[in-house]
Amino acid sequence: VVLGSEPWHSQVPADWVPIIARDSQRQRKQTSQPPFSDAYLSGMPSKRRKIVA
Amino acid sequence: MLFFSHFTRVCLSMRQSTPFCRESDVANITHLTVKITTYLKLKLFFVDMAAQNVRGVSRVLEKLENSIKDGNYYEAHQMYRTIYFRYLSQKKYTELLDMLYKGALLFLEHDQQISGADLAILLVEVLVKSESTNYTEWTPKLCKIFAKISTNYPERETFITNAIRWSAKGGAQGHPFLHQGIAQVYWNEKNYVHARHHYLYSKDGQGCAKLLIEFQTTQGYSSEEDLFITQVVLQYLCLRNQATASQTFNNYTKEHPRIRKSGPPYLLPLLNFIWFLLQAIESRKLSTFTVLCEQYEPSIKRDPCYIQYLDKIGQIFFGVKPPPQQQRGGFFGNFLHSFLSGLDDDSDDDSTVQASTSSVRVLEDNTELD
Numbered sequence: 001v002v003l004g005s006e007p008w009h010s011q012v013p014a015d016w017v018p019i020i021a022r023d024s025q026r027q028r029k030q031t032s033q034p035p036f037s038d039a040y041l042s043g044m045p046s047k048r049r050k051i052v053a
Numbered sequence: 054m055l056f057f058s059h060f061t062r063v064c065l066s067m068r069q070s071t072p073f074c075r076e077s078d079v080a081n082i083t084h085l086t087v088k089i090t091t092y093l094k095l096k097l098f099f100v101d102m103a104a105q106n107v108r109g110v111s112r113v114l115e116k117l118e119n120s121i122k123d124g125n126y127y128e129a130h131q132m133y134r135t136i137y138f139r140y141l142s143q144k145k146y147t148e149l150l151d152m153l154y155k156g157a158l159l160f161l162e163h164d165q166q167i168s169g170a171d172l173a174i175l176l177v178e179v180l181v182k183s184e185s186t187n188y189t190e191w192t193p194k195l196c197k198i199f200a201k202i203s204t205n206y207p208e209r210e211t212f213i214t215n216a217i218r219w220s221a222k223g224g225a226q227g228h229p230f231l232h233q234g235i236a237q238v239y240w241n242e243k244n245y246v247h248a249r250h251h252y253l254y255s256k257d258g259q260g261c262a263k264l265l266i267e268f269q270t271t272q273g274y275s276s277e278e279d280l281f282i283t284q285v286v287l288q289y290l291c292l293r294n295q296a297t298a299s300q301t302f303n304n305y306t307k308e309h310p311r312i313r314k315s316g317p318p319y320l321l322p323l324l325n326f327i328w329f330l331l332q333a334i335e336s337r338k339l340s341t342f343t344v345l346c347e348q349y350e351p352s353i354k355r356d357p358c359y360i361q362y363l364d365k366i367g368q369i370f371f372g373v374k375p376p377p378q379q380q381r382g383g384f385f386g387n388f389l390h391s392f393l394s395g396l397d398d399d400s401d402d403d404s405t406v407q408a409s410t411s412s413v414r415v416l417e418d419n420t421e422l423d
Contacts, residue, residue: 008348011340016329020348023322027351030322036280036356039272042246043284044358 091128095135114152121159130160130168137175146183153179154194161201170208173198177215188220188228196234204242226292229256240264245272253288258300261285265301266309278311279323280356286327287362290334293369299331323352330366339371 001021003009009017113136120129133156140149153176160169176198180191195216202209213235220228236251237260245268252261262282269281282305289298306312306324317328326349333341346353346363353359367373 008344011338011344012329019318019325020329020345023325023352024348027322027349030351033355034274034276037272037274037277039245039268040274040277040280040284043249043281043288044356 087127091131094128095132114155117152117156118159121156121163121165124163126160126163126165126168129156130165130171133168133172134175137179141179141182144183146179146185149179150176150183150185154198157198158201161198166203166206167208169198170202170206170212173202173212174208174215177212177219181215181219186222188230192220192228192231192234195231196238199235200238200241204244226254229254233257233260236260236264249285253285253292256294256297258297258302259304261297261301262304262308265305270310275311278309279321282306282309283323283327283359284356286331287359287366290330290369291362291365295331295334295370302327302331322349323355325349326352334366334370337370337372339367339373342367342371 001018003014003017012020117129117132117136120132133152136152137149140146140152153172157169157172157176160166160172177195185191195213199209199213199216202212217227217231217235220231226232232251232253233255236248236255236257239245239248239251240260245264248264249261249268252264255261265281265285269278273281282302286298286302289295289301306317306319312319312321312324318325319328326345329345330342333345353363364373364375368375
């Protein structure tokens with residue numbers, strides 16, 4: 001990553017830039033989120049839980 | 054007294070000898086006899102008490118405790134209630150609190166759930182009436198009682214709800230120390246859902262992280278390792294508790310068997326996002342916050358709630374103005390309100406919602422109460 005090659009680089013500490021850039025790449029390859037477990041759903045606010053589940 | 058026990062014996066023998074005597078009659082007469090006996094004993098007891106006023110309190114306690122130990126539960130319970138009213142009118146709060154605490158525990162240790170829970174509820178009433186704010190003294194005691202009331206007994210909820218309300222005096226959420234104690238009791242019972250809920254209102258990031266690791270590894274999916282911690286960190290931040298948010302995040306990432314490593318950066322982008330977000334909150338730089346939300350959008354979108362939480366976090370820590378549609382309500386506005394009102398304060402509009410399972414309903418009730 002060339003520091004300053006994108007406008008957002010100047011808005012974060014310099015040592016974050018390579019990590020964020022790498023994560024951007026990784027996220028592009030990310031598969032869609034599988035359905036949530038009941039355990040995870042139990043942490044959601046009740047109304048949303050019903051919509052997602 | 055002799056007469057009454059004789060009377061009982063007659064009743065019981067009647068039951069054996071006369072086939073026409075109905076079972077319910079005998080039960081009623083026996084019950085009445087117990088009541089009258091107790092009343093007379095109580096009268097004698099108070100005459101006795103008045104005569105020796107000086108050593109009164111300790112004698113009363115001793116007598117009551119012996120009564121329970123001897124198995125005279127009904128009688129003992131009535132005595133406790135009578136003394137409760139007496140002391141309350143005299144504003145003898147210290148003695149009363151001590152008596153109710155010991156009494157509740159003693160009943161519960163003898164598995165007298167109804168009497169134990171009744172005294173426990175009276176105990177909280179006295180805490181409220183005496184305007185006690187001694188949370189450090191009472192939190193462990195209340196939690197000890199809470200742990201001993203059986204989980205299927207509905208008065209348990211009443212007791213702990215009232216206790217939280219007492220500890221919330223002057224605030225909206227109940228004392229963090231009490232929430233921490235309740236969370237630990239639920240955790241011991243492997244009730245992860247309720248434990249998590251109460252940790253959210255505590256300041257125990259270490260305990261919360263440990264609980265989440267156990268919850269995630271035993272009941273969550275492996276694809277949710279980063280989601281469990283993200284969910285709770287964002288919720289802590291919505292409650293303006295960034296210190297516990299950070300503590301929970303640090304402990305979770307350090308101790309989770311599949312994340313554990315020397316430190317950030319992490320392999321999972323969402324974990325880096327949270328790590329950066331917590332630092333951005335320290336600096337309060339809106340432009341940093343905005344860049345993070347943009348760059349990590351695909352990860353943020355994994356759970357549709359995250360965008361709502363981040364909206365709120367933007368308002369709390371970065372001076373973002375709430376969008377007008379949200380104030381008017383609408384679908385997302387209402388949704389957010391339902392969560393935040395549970396977290397923050399005020400009443401909420403959840404009461405009309407029919408929960409699909411009882412555990413969900415319990416959670417909603419809890420949310421309403423805080």
